[in-house]
Every structure is written in C-alpha cells, then in structure tokens.
Amino acid sequence: MLGISIGVQFELGIYIPLLTCLISIALLALIFVKQTGRNSISFGIMALLSTICLGVLAVSLWKPKNQQNHYYHQNLQTSHLWKVKVREVLKSTPFSDRYVGKVFAMDGKNVSGQLVLHQYRDSATAKFQVDDELLVFGRLSEVKLPLNPYQFDYKAYLNDLGIYHQLQINKTNHMESKHSSKTVYGLAASVRRNIISKLKKANFGKEELSIIQALLLGQRDDISQETYNNYKKAGAVHILAVSGLHIGIILLILQFLLRPLELLPKGKTIKLMVIVFLLWCFALLAGFSASVVRAVSMFSFVAYALYLNRPSNTFNILALSMFSILLLINPMLLFQVGFQMSYAAVFAILWIYPLFQKLWLPKNTIIRKIWQLLSVSVAAQIGVLPISLFYFHQFPALFFVSNLLIVPALGLILGFGIVTVILALFDGLPLWLVEGYNTMINFMNSIIEWVAQQEAFVFKNISFDGMQLLLSYAIIFSLMLFFARISYRRLMVFLGCVVAFQIWVFYTSFTASKTSSLLIAHKNKTSILLHQSAYQLNIYTSDSIGSKAIAKDYQIGLGIKNAQFKTLQNSYNWKNKEVLLLDSLGVYSSENVDYLVLTQSPKINLARLIDSIRPKYIIADGSNYGSYIERWKKTCAKRKLPFHHTGEKGAFYFK
Numbered sequence: 001m002l003g004i005s006i007g008v009q010f011e012l013g014i015y016i017p018l019l020t021c022l023i024s025i026a027l028l029a030l031i032f033v034k035q036t037g038r039n040s041i042s043f044g045i046m047a048l049l050s051t052i053c054l055g056v057l058a059v060s061l062w063k064p065k066n067q068q069n070h071y072y073h074q075n076l077q078t079s080h081l082w083k084v085k086v087r088e089v090l091k092s093t094p095f096s097d098r099y100v101g102k103v104f105a106m107d108g109k110n111v112s113g114q115l116v117l118h119q120y121r122d123s124a125t126a127k128f129q130v131d132d133e134l135l136v137f138g139r140l141s142e143v144k145l146p147l148n149p150y151q152f153d154y155k156a157y158l159n160d161l162g163i164y165h166q167l168q169i170n171k172t173n174h175m176e177s178k179h180s181s182k183t184v185y186g187l188a189a190s191v192r193r194n195i196i197s198k199l200k201k202a203n204f205g206k207e208e209l210s211i212i213q214a215l216l217l218g219q220r221d222d223i224s225q226e227t228y229n230n231y232k233k234a235g236a237v238h239i240l241a242v243s244g245l246h247i248g249i250i251l252l253i254l255q256f257l258l259r260p261l262e263l264l265p266k267g268k269t270i271k272l273m274v275i276v277f278l279l280w281c282f283a284l285l286a287g288f289s290a291s292v293v294r295a296v297s298m299f300s301f302v303a304y305a306l307y308l309n310r311p312s313n314t315f316n317i318l319a320l321s322m323f324s325i326l327l328l329i330n331p332m333l334l335f336q337v338g339f340q341m342s343y344a345a346v347f348a349i350l351w352i353y354p355l356f357q358k359l360w361l362p363k364n365t366i367i368r369k370i371w372q373l374l375s376v377s378v379a380a381q382i383g384v385l386p387i388s389l390f391y392f393h394q395f396p397a398l399f400f401v402s403n404l405l406i407v408p409a410l411g412l413i414l415g416f417g418i419v420t421v422i423l424a425l426f427d428g429l430p431l432w433l434v435e436g437y438n439t440m441i442n443f444m445n446s447i448i449e450w451v452a453q454q455e456a457f458v459f460k461n462i463s464f465d466g467m468q469l470l471l472s473y474a475i476i477f478s479l480m481l482f483f484a485r486i487s488y489r490r491l492m493v494f495l496g497c498v499v500a501f502q503i504w505v506f507y508t509s510f511t512a513s514k515t516s517s518l519l520i521a522h523k524n525k526t527s528i529l530l531h532q533s534a535y536q537l538n539i540y541t542s543d544s545i546g547s548k549a550i551a552k553d554y555q556i557g558l559g560i561k562n563a564q565f566k567t568l569q570n571s572y573n574w575k576n577k578e579v580l581l582l583d584s585l586g587v588y589s590s591e592n593v594d595y596l597v598l599t600q601s602p603k604i605n606l607a608r609l610i611d612s613i614r615p616k617y618i619i620a621d622g623s624n625y626g627s628y629i630e631r632w633k634k635t636c637a638k639r640k641l642p643f644h645h646t647g648e649k650g651a652f653y654f655k
Contacts, residue, residue, distance in 0.1 A: 003051065071111040072164065076140050086117070097121055113162075120169075120170055147522040195421055198429075202424065233458045242291060254278055353379045381400075386473055394461070397458070397459065420433060512534065517530075527581070542568050579595045610641065617642045622646055
C-alpha cells in the first residue's frame with residue numbers, strides 16, 4: 001500500500017520501478033539462500049523494500065501514460081471513429097443513459113482504454129446492454145472538474161477507475177454491431193436481466209422487488225431515494241450492497257449444506273472446490289462488481305483455510321486476498337471508498353471483536369449471542385467510522401439497533417432469496433413463497449424505516465478532514481494496543497494521539513476564525529454569492545432551495561457552524577473594492593467598479609458598459625444564456641479584459 005501511494009504521487013515511468021523491483025527481489029532471494037532463518041533484520045527490511053517496489057511497479061504498469069497502446073497517446077483534438085464495447089451500465093440521469101465502454105480501436109488502429117458513454121435519453125431509443133459493440137464517430141471530452149468548492153470530484157473518482165474521457169452518443173453518430181462477441185460480463189448481465197424479468201412477473205411489491213435485486217443481484221438502480229435514505233440513516237446501507245457480509249453468510253450456508261460431501265473419498269477437497277465454484281457463480285450473478293470480487297476473493301481464501309483447518313490465520317488471509325488478487329491487478333482500488341471500508345471493517349472485526357469477547361463473555365446462551373452480534377457490529381463500526389465521517393460526514397448512532405434486528409435474519413433472507421431466484425428461473429415459483437418472501441422483505445423495510453425516523457440519533461454535516469482521518473486511526477490503533485496489553489508506555493502513546501487530534505482541531509478552528517472570503521458559485525439558472533466570515537456563512541441568492549446543496553458542501557468543507565440565506569443585492573463593497581451585480585433589468589450607475597458580475601442574461605451592449613464603468617474584471621455566472629456568454633467573451637478578448645465564466649472555470653473568488 002505504501003508503494004502504491006508512492007507510485008501515484010511520483011511519475012517514475014516503467015524502467016526505474018522495474019529495475020528497482022528486480023534488484024530488490026534478487027537481493028531478497030540472496031539473503032534467503034545465504035541465511036538459515038527468515039527472522040533476521042536484513043531479511044525483514046529487504047522483504048519490506050521488495051513489496052514497496054512491487055507496489056510502485058504495479059501503479060506504473062497501470063498508468064495510461066505508460067501503456068503504449070492506450071488511446072491517451074493519440075491526437076484527441078479532432079473527431080475519430082471509435083470501436084467501443086459496453087462494459088457496464090451505469091445509473092441513468094434525467095437527461096442521459098450512461099455506460100462504461102472499453103475501447104478497442106480508433107480509426108481502425110488498435111488502442112485500449114475506457115470511456116464514459118453518454119446517450120441522450122429518448123423514448124424511441126433503446127438502451128444498450130453489456131457486450132454491445134458500437135462504432136461511434138465523435139470527439140472525446142475530458143470529464144470536468146467540480147465547479148464549486150468541496151463538491152464531489154467526479155473526475156478524480158473516474159480517474160481512479162482508469163477513465164479519463166467521455167463520449168457523447170446521439171442518433172446520427174453511431175452504429176451498433178449485430179454480431180458482437182460475448183464476455184463473462186455480458187453473460188452475467190444477461191442472466192441478471194432474465195432473473196429480473198422472471199421476478200417482475202411474480203406478485204412482488206415494487207419496493208420489495210428493488211430490495212431483492214439489491215440483495216441478490218447487486219442491482220440498486222430501482223431502489224427509491226426514500227428507501228435508500230432510510231437504510232443510510234439507520235446505518236444499514238451495507239445490507240443493500242452485495243459485499244463481505246453477504247458472501248460470508250452464503251459461505252456458512254454452503255458449509256452446512258455441503259457437509260455430506262465430506263463422507264466421500266477426498267470429500268473435503270470436493271467440498272472446497274464446489275464451495276469456491278458456487279461463490280464465484282454468485283459473483284457472476286452479481287455482475288463481478290468491485291465489492292463482490294473483493295468479498296469472494298477473500299472468502300475463497302477463508303474456505304481454503306477452513307479446508308486446511310487453519311481458520312485462525314485470518315490476518316494472512318485478509319492480506320493475501322487484498323494483495324495477490326486485487327491490488328496487483330488494479331492498484332487504484334486502494335483509493336476507492338468501498339475497498340477502504342470493506343477491508344477496514346473486516347480488519348476491525350478480526351482484531352477488535354476478540355478483545356470485546358475477552359472483556360465480557362456471558363454464560364447465558366441468548367445473552368452471549370446478542371453480545372457477540374453487538375460486538376461484531378461495534379467493531380466493524382469502529383473500523384469504518386473515520387472513513388465514513390471523512391467521505392459522508394454523518395454518523396447513524398442507532399446502527400447497532402438495525403444490525404441487531406436485521407443481521408441475524410439476513411441468512412434466512414438470503415437463503416430464501418436464492419431459492420426464490422432458482423425457482424423463478426425455472427418458472428416454478430409458488431405463490432405462497434412469493435407472498436412469504438415479500439412479507440419478510442416488507443417487515444425488514446419497516447424496521448429500517450422506524451430506526452431511520454429517530455432523527456435525533458443521526459448526526460449529520462460533520463466536518464472531518466484528512467488529518468483527522470489519520471489521527472483517528474492512530475487513536476483507535478493505540479487504544480486497541482493498550483487494551484490488548486495494558487502498559488504505561490502504550491497508555492502514553494494513546495494519550496499522545498488524543499492530544500495531537502485536539503491540537504489539530506484547535507488549529508483548524510483558529511484558522512477558520514481568521515478567515516474571510518467572498519465568491520460567486522456556479523449553478524445553472526441561478527445566482528449564488530457566498531460570504532464567509534469566521535464561523536458565519538451568508539448565502540445571497542434568489543433561490544434558497546436550489547442553493548442548499550452548494551451551501552451545505554461549503555459549510556461542511558470549512559467546518560462553518562452557522563449559515564443564513566439572504567436576498568441578493570446589486571452592489572457590494574469587498575475589501576474597499578466595488579462589486580456590481582448586473583441582472584436582467586440592466587440598471588446600473590455610471591460609477592467605476594472593480595468587479596462586474598453579469599447575471600440573468602442582461603440585454604446590454606457590453607462594450608459601452610465597459611467604457612462607462614471601467615471594470616477591472618468581468619464575471620458571468622450560470623444564470624446566463626450560453627450565446628450571451630460567448631458574445632461577452634469575445635468582447636472582453638478584444639478589450640484585453642479578464643473574463644471568468646463559472647461554467648468553464650468554476651467558482652470565482654474575489655481577492
């Protein structure tokens with residue numbers, strides 16, 4: 001992981017990491033041969049350096065700049081004929097259907113890479129499916145950076161997936177191949193579509209069917225926003241994503257059901273092979289999503305450990321699934337939220353859960369089972385809490401309630417679900433099973449909804465930065481080490497981490513108290529002026545409802561406690577500089593101004609206006625017509641006057 005982080009930060013090419021890796025591995029082999037034991041310091045240091053070099057090399061091989069066949073090296077300034085295969089169907093937006101496409105050729109030349117494909121939504125246009133092959137004539141465009149501060153960086157997210165450009169598809173610029181080749185991903189998507197069509201013919205409720213698709217097939221697109229928010233507030237959203245929890249439960253079910261195979265000659269080996277095969281069959285049904293591949297990889301090793309009767313060596317299993325299967329193939333998984341949370345949760349359960357059991361082990365069987373389940377939930381939550389606060393800025397305090405009520409029954413829900421899917425495929429799904437399973441899912445949704453309604457226990461809009469993330473894990477690690485073996489030195493380390501966290505919080509609070517800023521944010525059809533003064537944020541806008549999301553992101557990003565919406569005025573004074581906002585009325589005084597902000601498409605002669613008020617900077621926000629902005633841009637270019645369009649350059653900060 002350290003090597004991957006170094007490889008991402010520095011451009012080292014291919015040859016330096018390759019040479020360094022070969023030398024370090026050769027030295028490691030030499031030390032291994034020359035020395036009788038592997039416990040020497042020199043062997044440990046060289047093993048550490050070798051894995052770091054391997055991580056750097058993995059990133060270097062992954063980067064498009066170092067792949068000679070990648071389309072990244074071609075001239076992308078003009079339109080080309082692209083041959084693309086649909087790899088994944090993404091969730092649609094109100095205006096377009098989106099896909100991940102794998103590039104095979106550009107103008108007949110073999111190239112590689114991935115793109116995001118945008119197809120304008122039209123009732124007469126059929127959606128593409130996985131494995132569809134397309135010929136598209138068009139020009140690639142880069143994914144835009146976020147236009148407002150502290151917004152979700154979709155560009156960085158796609159870059160971590162190896163996607164750098166997007167391609168627009170319309171009725172006239174593409175042609176679909178009638179004889180596209182099939183892949184395992186297309187087979188998985190086809191099977192899922194068949195299962196979903198069979199389930200839709202049964203008498204399941206709309207919400208219940210969407211949950212069934214999420215639990216068993218990894219398809220969350222049909223879940224309503226209200227239901228998804230309920231699971232999120234209840235701290236149970238992980239139930240909706242096919243992940244380690246689901247695969248672990250399925251492994252336990254298979255271990256129990258296939259126990260008779262152990263009676264056969266070499267029965268344990270046959271049982272292991274069948275279990276691993278069935279786990280990967282389930283991954284196929286779930287579309288080989290990143291979370292499923294992670295979970296199935298890890299639990300395949302767990303199944304092997306159970307076969308060897310060595311289930312206690314769990315940390316090595318965790319490292320092996322993460323290192324040999326995932327990060328070597330795709331090192332950028334390390335920076336994906338799902339990967340981080342998945343392994344943080346499993347690591348915490350393996351480490352913290354036994355400490356809880358040593359702390360208290362009830363004699364009563366029922367109380368002991370409840371305590372064990374509660375310990376697992378709390379351990380997992382401790383593991384993912386800093387990551388959750390860093391990315392999502394909220395904490396559901398009643399997570400243990402939903403987990404205590406839902407997780408024990410999840411094995412039953414998954415078991416019945418698998419039976420339901422199999423029977424539906426063969427058109428043998430009885431009505432009583434449909435009604436029973438529908439009731440079960442409905443009851444689970446009701447429990448989640450009740451927990452989510454306890455708004456007082458959902459802590460939202462928590463400001464949490466990268467340094468707090470690192471210091472939080474330092475606190476957790478030092479605290480667990482102290483409880484594992486109580487000593488004065490470990491206590492001092494823990495308290496030192498706590499003090500460091502407090503110092504950082506005080507420092508950021510002090511810095512914020514001395515900060516004052518003014519900016520024009522970008523939002524289509526709306527003007528937004530944000531003024532921060534210490535812990536107070538004033539939002540000047542005519543659309544307070546539409547501006548809430550932008551204001552909230554800014555407020556969380558800077559840890560601002562108070563926010564107030566106010567009516568937008570036509571003029572402001574900022575650090576002894578005049579700011580004029582000219583709206584659709586086009587009314588202004590003849591006094592000179594420093595900043596001219598054009599809003600709501602004013603019908604003006606900009607050249608005359610410049611001669612009249614002599615602005616030093618002109619800004620156009622997202623409330624203006626595109627044709628007006630292009631005209632103003634040309635006028636400013638002729639006058640050699642700085643022009644800033646928030647739709648292109650993002651929010652404008654007044655100096």
